[in-house]
Amino acid sequence: MSRRHCQLTGRKPGFGKQVSHSHRRTSRRWLPNTQTRRYWVPGENRYVTLTLSTKAMKTIDRRGIESVLAEIRKGEGR
Template sequence: MSARHCQVTGRKPGFGKQVSHSHRRTSRRWLPNTQRRRYWLPSEGRYVVLNVSTKGIKTIDRRGIESVVADLRARGEKV
């Protein structure tokens, strides 16, 4: 797992070319906006720390942390 990887949505860096004015091409990466967030998990009475993108944060706000963590565990990810 790369550091810039959303645990909820699976977003990873995008790859492509940077094109200069003279049209020279060099490799570049578009990094997702990931945040290290701490969420309280009431069912276990503890915090879980997740690497999530801003879209992942919105998903957690909408569905709830319990539901998202259940999906992560079903996928086999350690939380």
């Protein structure tokens, strides 16, 4: 899995063209703001390292690490 991929929301780089003043087009990527974070999971008595977008970090703050981990594990068999 690439580093620039959120494990919760699935966000990944967007692709497109950069258009200059003279209207020449070159390829470029828009990278999501992903961070590597380590969370303590009390139910498993261990740390879990996740690569998350900043929106996913806010989701973990709201819902809690236990419910988010259950959702990630359920979605791994996609």
